[in-house]
Amino acid sequence: MTAEAAVTTLLPIPLKLESCPCPACAxxxxxxxxxxxxFGFPIRTVECDGCGQVYSNPRPTRAYLEEFYASNYLYFYEGVRGISPQYVRRHRLEELAAIRLRRYADYLSPQTRLLDVGCGSGLFLAAVRRHFHETAVGGIDPDPSAATFCRQQLGLAVQQGFFEAYGASERWDVISAFHVLEHLQDLPAFFESVRRNLRPGGLVFAECPNLDGSWRGIGMFHLAHLQAFSPRTLGNLFRRFGFQVLAVEAIEHPLDPSNLFLVAAAPARPGSGLPVRDTAESERIRLRCRHIHALRPARIGRTWAKWAYRRLREHLLQPGEGN
Ligand SMILES: [Zn+2]
Known part of the structure; x- marks a missing residue:
């Protein structure tokens, strides 16, 4: 059982938190x-003494996050009520999709059927479809505005919803999940859904922030990021669920800094146990967190929280307008 508590913060929606075990090794x-x-919210970041996974504890409850993603996430972080052509231009999403396509092109062919989980603007799917001449692609995203943008602007088959409940009549050759894993409350449920929806021998492409990368400050640690991965812990997670890790590398592109990408082949073997934490990696990460503490954390938190509060309150008072 997890202990649940509602926390009064500057957020107009009370934050509901629960304590939890390590999401990787329990x-x-x-x-x-x-x-x-x-944002200055009392979400602690901890490191598992066993496997070295870094995660939030206490973390927001599942019910809280479901509502948050369905109605407030995009406005809270980006200040927009929906994905639009202006949003795509401002964030240079076409360029990012082209970079991503180059990163994975060697693993794809015109026959590849690809599902993008948490597909957002859908531009990676559109780039794959264009490059491989109308190959079959699909997507799923919990944000209704993302699914609508993908369908209406790009003509993509994208569902609104959470991947755990996803089921298609045919299995996919590749499942991609970019900046998804760090948001998930239930990692075993994600891998179970991959197993259900990926053909035997199929591939997974995953990207997430790199805890051991070039980041500075505290931006990576926030209420929607429930765990943070290093190249080591990301690879270990996939091995634990029986995947063969083909590549796991740091990304340090000017448009895409301090991230990680991984390519893994579908389970062909029983999962392995998680190795113990790496002392040198652990020491590097602890040192950087101590540095954040020295940066007047209360002031940083208050500034961010006030900004977030203003944004979210405006959103709640005037819902339904375009960007
Ligand atoms: Zn652990």
């Missing part, structure tokens, strides 16, 4: 790294 032994997130 151990309850952990060491605190940060006592607050980038």
């Amino acid at each position: 151990s309850r032994d952990c060491t605190g790294l940060l006592a607050f997130d980038s």
Whole structure:
């Protein structure tokens, strides 16, 4: 059982938090790294004493996050009520999709059927379809505005919803999940859904922030990021669920800094146990978290939280307008 508590913060929606075990190995032994997130909310970041996974504990409850993603996420982080052509231009999403396509092109062919989980603007799917001449692609995203944009602007078959409940009549050759894993409350449920929807021998492409990359400040630690991966912990997670890791590398592109990408082949073997934490990696990450503490965290938190509060309150008072 997890202990659940509603926390009064500057958020107009009370934050509901629960304590949790390590999302990778289920151990309850952990060491605190940060006592607050980038908005000043009392979401602690901890490191598992067993496997070294870094995660939020306490974290927002599932019910809280479902409502948050369905109605507030995009406005809270980006200040827009929906994905639009202006949003795509401002964030240079076409360029990012082209970079991504180059990264994975060697693993794809015109016959590849690809599903993008958390597909957002859908531009990666559109780039794959264009490059491989109308190959079959599909997507799923919990944000209704993302699914609508993909369908109406790009003519893509994209469903609105969570991947755990996804089921198609045919299995996919590739499942991609870019900046999804760090948001998930239930990692075993994600891998179960991959197993159900990926053909035997199929591939997974995954990207997420790199905890051991070039990041500075506290931006990576916030209420929607429930775990943070290093190249080591990301690879270990896929091995635990029986995947063969073909590549796991740091990304340090000017448009895409301090991230990781992974390519893994579908389960052909029983999952392996998780190795113990790496002392040198752990020391690097602890040192950086201590540095964040030294940066007047209360002031950083208050500034961010006030900004977030203003944004979200405006959104709640005037829903339904375009960007
Ligand atoms: Zn662990």
